[in-house]
Amino acid sequence: MIEMNLCCLWTDNYGNAKIVMRYSSxxxxxxxxxxxxxxxxSLVDHTNKRLIESHRSIxxxxxxxxxxxxxxxxxxxxxxxxxxxQNFVETDEDxxxxxxxxxxxFSMALxxxxxxxxxxxxxRDIFWKNDLPSSVSLCRPIKLIFLKESAQLTRxxxxxxxxxxxxxxxxxxxxxxxxxxxxxxxxxxMMDTKVVNDLTETNSQSCSFCGKSGKNLNxxxxxxxxxxxxxxxxGFSPLHCYIRTMELFxxxxxxxxxxxxxxxxxxxxxxxxxxxxxxxxxxxRRLGLRISEPLPSGGNSNDGNTSRTFFKEWRSTGENVxxxxxxxx
Numbered sequence: 001m002i003e004m005n006l007c008c009l010w011t012d013n014y015g016n017a018k019i020v021m022r023y024s025s026x027x028x029x030x031x032x033x034x035x036x037x038x039x040x041x042s043l044v045d046h047t048n049k050r051l052i053e054s055h056r057s058i059x060x061x062x063x064x065x066x067x068x069x070x071x072x073x074x075x076x077x078x079x080x081x082x083x084x085x086q087n088f089v090e091t092d093e094d095x096x097x098x099x100x101x102x103x104x105x106f107s108m109a110l111x112x113x114x115x116x117x118x119x120x121x122x123x124r125d126i127f128w129k130n131d132l133p134s135s136v137s138l139c140r141p142i143k144l145i146f147l148k149e150s151a152q153l154t155r156x157x158x159x160x161x162x163x164x165x166x167x168x169x170x171x172x173x174x175x176x177x178x179x180x181x182x183x184x185x186x187x188x189x190m191m192d193t194k195v196v197n198d199l200t201e202t203n204s205q206s207c208s209f210c211g212k213s214g215k216n217l218n219x220x221x222x223x224x225x226x227x228x229x230x231x232x233x234x235g236f237s238p239l240h241c242y243i244r245t246m247e248l249f250x251x252x253x254x255x256x257x258x259x260x261x262x263x264x265x266x267x268x269x270x271x272x273x274x275x276x277x278x279x280x281x282x283x284x285r286r287l288g289l290r291i292s293e294p295l296p297s298g299g300n301s302n303d304g305n306t307s308r309t310f311f312k313e314w315r316s317t318g319e320n321v322x323x324x325x326x327x328x329x
Contacts, residue, residue: 048184064118068115257272
């Protein structure tokens with residue numbers, strides 16, 4: 001009897017899974033040895049339909065038939081992946097065979113942020129909001145390529161997606177006897193500093209908005225009229241600012257006990273090194289954060305989660321470093 005019930009339960013779940021898979025699949029996906037891609041129109045239509053269907057009970061009580069879904073999208077690259085024992089060979093545009101390296105992946109994706117109902121011309125109502133916009137749970141891949149991230153590749157792929165955005169059509173959905181129209185708004189904001197520099201053709205030593213380097217940044221009149229307003233549309237990511245600001249405060253705290261604090265510190269300065277070790281150990285004991293610990297793959301443990309917790313628990317970090325500026329954040 002127990003085996004029969006378990007079998008019925010498994011069969012029932014498998015049947016439900018088949019139904020969900022039938023509604024979750026859509027056409028247009030292209031898979032080649034070098035890349036996998038889905039047309040943006042198909043991906044947006046599918047996501048819009050799934051979001052509207054998942055909020056059927058909420059929308060049933062509303063007379064609104066026109067909605068807008070805001071998305072953020074962007075791209076990034078990753079390297080040093082394990083290589084598999086298979087060939088990724090494809091004919092390029094010149095008709096020659098080209099081998100692709102699967103240790104490099106360049107990805108493009110989008111994430112839905114909120115579902116907005118257009119009640120009237122000037123009235124909007126939010127029916128759903130993504131509470132975890134940085135989570136991968138709602139991340140929808142647009143394209144995956146076996147290529148190493150480069151400035152030219154980033155600009156080319158972003159331009160291709162922009163061309164698709166210009167041609168996006170509203171999604172028409174029939175639900176409970178009425179037709180729901182969903183418009184999609186995509187914002188290019190899911191980028192790191194390298195992608196921003198590649199798109200604006202600047203470098204990490206200059207401002208991506210005005211293009212000025214550090215020595216010219218304080219000159220307010222220098223090239224003021226040449227600022228490209230389109231650069232401001234990419235937004236400004238606080239992630240790396242969190243990390244760099246955390247590291248700056250910590251470095252200042254390490255030097256507070258010096259008779260004459262200076263920025264360059266010799267490696268033989270035992271007082272600074274001992275204070276650094278004490279502060280890091282105390283932060284780890286109180287908050288469980290590993291500060292500036294080297295990682296086997298390179299870099300250190302100072303990531304976004306570390307910096308966010310560091311500033312969220314500002315009272316604890318302020319007590320650890322005895323620096324009044326922490327209490328002003």
